Amino acid sequence: MSGGRIRGLSRGWNSGDIPDLAGRVAVVTGANSGLGYVTARELARKGARVVLACRSEARGRAAGDRMVAEVPDADVEFGRLDLGDLGSVREFARSFPCDRLDLLVNNAGVMAPPYGTTADGFETQFGVNHLGHFALTGLLMPLLLRAPGARVVTVSSMMHVLANIDLDDVNSARRYRRWVAYARSKSANLLFTHELARRAEGQGAGPVAAAAHPGYAATGLQTAGPRAEGRRGTERMMAAANAVFAQSAEAGALPTLYAATAPGVRPDSFTGPSIAMWRGAPAPSRRAPWTRDDTMARRLWDASERLSGVSYDAVLKAS
Numbered sequence: 267m268s269g270g271r272i273r274g275l276s277r278g279w280n281s282g283d284i285p286d287l288a289g290r291v292a293v294v295t296g297a298n299s300g301l302g303y304v305t306a307r308e309l310a311r312k313g314a315r316v317v318l319a320c321r322s323e324a325r326g327r328a329a330g331d332r333m334v335a336e337v338p339d340a341d342v343e344f345g346r347l348d349l350g351d352l353g354s355v356r357e358f359a360r361s362f363p364c365d366r367l368d369l370l371v372n373n374a375g376v377m378a379p380p381y382g383t384t385a386d387g388f389e390t391q392f393g394v395n396h397l398g399h400f401a402l403t404g405l406l407m408p409l410l411l412r413a414p415g416a417r418v419v420t421v422s423s424m425m426h427v428l429a430n431i432d433l434d435d436v437n438s439a440r441r442y443r444r445w446v447a448y449a450r451s452k453s454a455n456l457l458f459t460h461e462l463a464r465r466a467e468g469q470g471a472g473p474v475a476a477a478a479h480p481g482y483a484a485t486g487l488q489t490a491g492p493r494a495e496g497r498r499g500t501e502r503m504m505a506a507a508n509a510v511f512a513q514s515a516e517a518g519a520l521p522t523l524y525a526a527t528a529p530g531v532r533p534d535s536f537t538g539p540s541i542a543m544w545r546g547a548p549a550p551s552r553r554a555p556w557t558r559d560d561t562m563a564r565r566l567w568d569a570s571e572r573l574s575g576v577s578y579d580a581v582l583k584a585s
Contacts, residue, residue, distance in 0.1 A: 278540065278547020281308045281520065284527045288313035291364045291413070292526075293406070295319040295347060295399070296374025298329040301421065301480055304519035305371055307333050309526070310340035314369070319347040319358065321374075349374055349398025350384035352574060359405035367409035369526055370473075372399040372420040372455070378444040388573070389437040391444075395451035397574055400458055404576040407472075411581060416473035419525045420459050423479050424538060426452035430556040433565055436573075454566060456536065456557035461567045463533035464560070465582050472582050474533050478525040479551060480518030481539035513539070513546075524548035534558075 292309050296302035297318035310316045310333060318333075320326030326344040334340050343363070348354035375395045384393035403410075403418055410416040428449035438447050459477040466472030521537040528548075531537075538551030556562060571577050 278549075279520070279524055279528065280547070281311075281523060284308060284312045284523060285529070286313055287527070290314045290368040291317070291366060292369040292371065293317045293319050293345070293367060294371040294373055295349065295402070298322065298325040300515050301519045301522065302371075302373040303329055303333070304516050305373060305522050305526070306342065307337060307340070308519070308523055309369070310342050311337045312527075313341075315341040315343075315364070317343055317345045317363070319345045319374070321346070321348045321350075347374075347402070348385075349394045349402070350386075350390065352384075352386050352398070352401055352576075354385075355398055355401045356405060359402065362406065362409065365409070366412040367406055368413040368416050370403060370406060370410065370416075370418045371522060371526060372403065372418065373522065374399075375421065375451075378448050380444070381438070381442040383437075387437075389439075389442070389447060391447045391451040392436050392438075392454065395448075396454035396458065397570060399455070400570045401574040401576040403458075403462070404571075404574075404578045407578060407581045410473045411471065413473075417526055417531070418459075418462065418473045418475045419522055420455045420475075420477050421479065421522055422455040422459075422477050422536070423448075423452040424481060424551070425449050426456060426479075426557065427554045429453065430554070431457065431562070431566060433562075433569055436569065453554065453557055456553060457559070457563040457566045458570070459536075460534050460558055460560075461563035462582075464563070465578070467533055469582060474531060476525040476531050476533065477536045478521040478548075479536070479538045480515075480521060481513060481546075482518075521548040521551075 292314045294302050294306040297306040298320040306316045318326050330342045333342050347358040382390040426449055429446045431450045431454045456477055459475050462475035525537045536551045536553045537548050540546035540549035
């Protein structure tokens, strides 16, 4: 960082353009590292009170300490959240320390791990990347509705273009292909954003729902799966690709920060890097046509309510 701006971008929207956020309350999931850490730090730098929603208490608190070292007046606190455990999601919402919420950044995720299931029996990528965030957003919706101008920003991926969600096999029970499952979970993020935006606009109330993606950013996400499986060659290959081709996590977080804070962000917008969806300053991003399919979005919403046990009807009805 230099002068409040993230290095590596000579022009275009940058973190120095984030408005004053004093008095605002934000939640960033997966804030202990990578894109989530940068997002939370820059929101705190501009005066927001930020809850670092992380699975590991040790890593979450360490991230908070590091953040305060970088931004001495940062108002940050740890909140334990395991998106792979719906009981943990409910407890996080139940014990939330504020009476309103201005910004929810659904950032945390897993990328192409070996097949596994969440505590509730869902395929890990569908369960963590989509269903956990769906439940979290629904449970926090009463607090979001108390904050005028609130936003929900969900982090998807340019790789969503590889596959649409398969509602007949959300758990990849018939066949698990890790990158297809990842792409489906990222398409689910965009379908969720699409339907949340539609419901909020139809009701004339509710937060602005927007989505973002980092392009190809160097974070620990790419190497986590190979490392967990002991595939050292793949881990080294991904690390080398990050070093050569990827932009930094600092730059990769800018589309999320733009969607979260820039004036005039439209519901159901999708922001990513300006250069071939890969790198560069934030700009409107292309998306697969199926992520704007009203029927598919409603079907995913209904399935997500049923599977998670979290209903939005009391606060945000369908129109």
